[in-house]
Amino acid sequence: MALPGELWAELPAEKRIFCSVLLFSWAVYLWEAFLAHRQRRVYRTTTHVPQELGQIMDSETFEKSRLYQLDKSTFSFWSGLYSEVEGTMILLCGGIPFLWNLSGQISGRAGFGPEYEIVQSLVFLLLATLFSAVTGLPWSLYNTFVIEEKHGFNQQTLGFFFKDAIKKFIVTQCILLPVTSLLLYIIKIGGDYFFIYAWLFTLVVSLVLVTIYADYIAPLFDKFIPLPEGELKQQIETMAKSIDFPLTKVYVVEGSKRSSHSNAYFYGFFKNKRIVLFDTLLEDYSALNKEPAGEDGENEETKSKTKMNSFLCFFLFAVLIGRKELFAAFGFYDTQPTLIGLMIIFQFIFSPYNEVLSFCLTVLSRRFEFQADAFAKELGKAKDLYSALIKLNKDNLGFPVSDWIFSMWHYSHPPLLERLQALKDAKQE
Secondary structure (H helix, E strand, O other): OOOHHHHHHHOOHHHHHHHHHHHHHHHHHHHHHHHHHHHHHHHHHOOOOOHHHOOOOOHHHHHHHHHHHHHHHHHHHHHHHHHHHHHHHHHHOOHHHHHHHHHHHHHHHOOOOOOOHHHHHHHHHHHHHHHHHHHHHHHHHHHHHHHHHHOOOEOOOHHHHHHHHHHHHHHHHHHHHHHHHHHHHHHHHOHHHHHHHHHHHHHHHHHHHHHHHHHHHHHHOOOEEEOOOOHHHHHHHHHHHHOOOOEEEEEEEOOOOOEOOOOEEEEEEOOEEEEEEEHHHHOOOOOOOOOOOOOOOOOHHHHHHHHHHHHHHHHHHHHHOOOHHHHHHOOOOOOOOHHHHHHHHHHHHOHHHHHHHHHHHHHHHHHHHHHHHHHHHHOOOHHHHHHHHHHHHHHOOOOOOOOHHHHHHHOOOOOHHHHHHHHHHHHHO
16 A cells, blocks of 8 residues: 555646645645634633733723724634635636636737737736635625724725725726736846846836835825924924934825724835824824825835845746746646746745745844834833823724734734833833
8 A cells, every 4th residue: 555655756746736835825724723713712711901901901992902803803714714715716626727718818809819928917917806806805895894893993985995996906907017017028038037137127116116105106095195284293303303214204194084093104215204194193183183005114124135035036936937847737738827937936836935934024023113112212202102002002902912822923013011011111210
């Protein structure tokens, strides 16, 4: 009788690749489900304010945050399970080659034959993102109009939601399709060193998008206005100047038309930094009353590591793109489209590496957060930061108690208790 290892060795290379991808995907899902189970147990069993939080959080707020996070965790479990099953079925049923062939038929009817691979790739990308948007719509609706509504955060109407979803899809395509077509063209004409040109191209694109995002893209969804003159703006500018922070503008984003969640972030690079405050954050300071509009600013060291990571990925892509068994593993026996190669290698083959990298970046981000808090202490702002962290946690119904493994794996920002403990001594001083 053949042993499992012998049976595995006898499988064709493409079958081993396919099975490995599928098994790893489910291994990651089960690991995530295990972590989520541990965290849900914390939500269920921690029903009273811990002693160390007695002075900073009342019982009512604690219970609201516990129930909110419990609902979010349950939703995440079911949506994650659906996503994993959907992805598995797509792979097992040959969804990727089916969509590629359908894209070829559509582009062929428009007069573009098989030699127009980039055109077919763009049709494929459009159909794939449309499928993703449609299948994800029920989950997004439930999250917005059931969970967020139940806990008092949702401010959107159904009409606004759909208008916003359509607008996001159109804007995404307007950016994604031209960038992808240029990237595919560079890969095709780049010769042996195409990975260098592709990396430089993606680097330039990312810098351009960071530069134009707040001025040209974000205003398509939310209203950005300069922070009015006054004490708050003066204090922000004074502090920025005192620490040589190259602040050029301070914006207020009208986020309350979507959600009552509050936040703030900065973006930009080199000598052009800008701060964005949610209007919900300023309700106590001004009459400005009334989305999350982008991502938090990144530390320069994180950006540098990400850029080097993208170069490494393109280099490995150049090494692997010629392996026909990779394409055969996903149903492409006669053709090796560049876009499909990018998808297979970056999304599936690199998935173990991506998981490790994601964890490392999470650890790095937490380290930077502690460094930022320590910097605030050096400025004599420990007491102010202490109060601000508590306020943000309360306003957003963050639950201050977490399972240590879940926190270590997922939280790019340290848990509230850890940050407060690090600030406590300085605050008392």
